[in-house]
Amino acid sequence: MTTWIEISATNLKHNIQTFKKIIGEKTILAPAVKGNAYGHGLEICAKIMIKAGTDFLSVFSVEDLERVRKINTKIPILILGYVKLNELKKAITLNPNFVVWNTETLENLGQIAKEQKKEIFIHLKLETGNHRYGIDPENIDKYLKLFRKYPNLKLAGLASHFANVEDTTDHSYAEQQLQKFTNFCDLIEQKGFKVKLKHLSNSAAATLWKKAHFNLVRTGILNYGLWPSQEVFKTINLKPVMTWKTIISQIREIPENEYIGYGCTYKTTRKTKMAVLPIGYYDGYDRKLSNKGCVLIKGKRAKILGRICMNVTMVDITDIKNVKLEDEAVLLGKQGTDEIPAEEMASWANTINYEITTRINERIRRIVV
CATH class of the missing domain: 3.20.20.10 (Alanine racemase)
Known part of the structure; x- marks a missing residue:
């Protein structure tokens, strides 16, 4: 899993x-x-x-x-x-x-x-x-x-x-x-x-x-614990229910001036440490997050590099210390003191939070914690 x-x-x-x-x-x-x-x-x-x-x-x-x-x-x-x-x-x-x-x-x-x-x-x-x-x-x-x-x-x-x-x-x-x-x-x-x-x-x-x-x-x-609009945002005390996670499946060093991913939409501007995540648009992770969104690793934001693929997403971990293979990455939810709420993810993808969560593939296991 x-x-x-x-x-x-x-x-x-x-x-x-x-x-x-x-x-x-x-x-x-x-x-x-x-x-x-x-x-x-x-x-x-x-x-x-x-x-x-x-x-x-x-x-x-x-x-x-x-x-x-x-x-x-x-x-x-x-x-x-x-x-x-x-x-x-x-x-x-x-x-x-x-x-x-x-x-x-x-x-x-x-x-x-x-x-x-x-x-x-x-x-x-x-x-x-x-x-x-x-x-x-x-x-x-x-x-x-x-x-x-x-x-x-x-x-x-x-x-x-x-x-x-x-x-x-x-x-x-x-x-x-x-x-x-x-x-x-x-x-x-x-x-x-x-x-x-x-x-x-x-x-x-x-x-x-x-x-x-x-x-x-x-x-x-x-x-x-999601909000129907900005006008209703935090009018009562509700708590988000979902945290969506994946793991790091590879860590790589990419030289400066190299392209990452399909379509060559992202080019490194420095020597970049990159983590590959086994998650993509097949899973319901919106392709419109390409080059816009972030994930949380070690409680810090790691920017998405290049296009999100069917089963793979690449992120920048250059400024995050002590990252290792199979560390958790949070796509949606809280890690440490930072949080990526569905509302923020929706703003990156120019959509609504309803679509962010309802499009997550049903095959992905939901675990009660």
């Missing part, structure tokens, strides 16, 4: 319990473990979250649902993504709460509920301004008609999603969405449906906007 990810159970538990305190006892916490728990490892993180006292989990796909059910058969699970019509029966055996935004899915679920004499719990996804998945107010009667047609379909929740809470300090659009959601929920209840759960808040809204919590909050990237 030449690269691995360490997951801090202590930090993840701290983050979950911090959110539970923020939202209060009467509000359900439904942390998202989609995207392989934002790259942290679905099964590992789900287990820790459940032990930390989470009330619900949120997943995206039937595959995610199956993975959670293998480790816990009882915790309520919200499936946020689309389920193919021919996979609905399979999904039902795993007892999720379905998020639904089209009548075809709802009709099929109704027929299955009738055939199996089984209650199926539905959360309708309401359009409030994000314009991805969603039901427009003028179409809601089509859905409510199906709940009346199939009594075993239970309208358990109403959901929507903010378009822009985290990337701005101007929350006027989010205020409009909040009002639309409130009005939409009122409309549905006026039509005779008493709905238990209402949820709109993502990570940023959970942190910044108590008035948007309703009675269920779907936290995402903040569960893992």
